[in-house]
């Protein structure tokens with residue numbers, strides 16, 4: 001906060017050409033077109049994201065690098081459509097696998113989250129429910145997306161998700177307070193990747 005200056009610094013998308021392996025006719029996986037996000041404050045609009053364009057093909061990774069307050073989190077939350085007032089997406093398109101996320105109704109967007117797009121926040125540890133075992137929190141996300149499986153299948157799936165982020169299977173039965181900060185961060189990654197977005 002505290003930045004009433006209307007013109008914010010532009011977010012720079014550093015895109016490495018070397019890891020671009022799209023074939024000539026491939027559609028981009030994610031395309032952000034001229035995205036503008038403002039925070040409407042009493043002092044006027046804080047232009048947190050001003051005209052971001054970004055194209056990402058399957059298998060590519062992009063790192064956004066910028067000083068604190070330059071709009072990285074705002075952009076990530078915009079892609080998840082998790083921005084809350086006073087934030088407002090003023091203009092632009094966010095096309096994921098051919099669909100403009102900004103045009104989906106709330107229910108379709110709810111399903112797209114985790115299924116197609118997921119966010120691991122810096123404070124992932126705070127997102128865990130303190131009174132639920134790790135496995136039950138991950139299962140919650142799967143059930144919420146219509147997955148009905150046997151306990152055994154869920155257990156196998158959770159073990160492989162945990163293993164994938166370098167955690168042992170016994171973490172599944174633990175509560176958040178039994179984990180270190182780094183382990184909780186890994187659980188956040190496992191949860192975010194549960195549906196292979």
Ligand SMILES: Nc1ncnc2c1ncn2[C@@H]1O[C@H](COP(=O)(O)OP(=O)(O)O)[C@@H](O)[C@H]1O
Pocket residue numbers: 001002003039040041046047048066067068069070071072073074075085086087
């Ligand atoms: N709720 C808010 N109200 C007003 N301005 C905000 C709000 N949240 C963020 N901002 C402003 O938006 C800009 C971008 O913030 P943010 O996306 O959090 O940056 P970053 O993640 O790169 O540190 C900053 O100038 C910040 O002060």
Ligand SMILES: [Mg+2]
Pocket residue numbers: 072073074
């Ligand atoms: Mg941030």
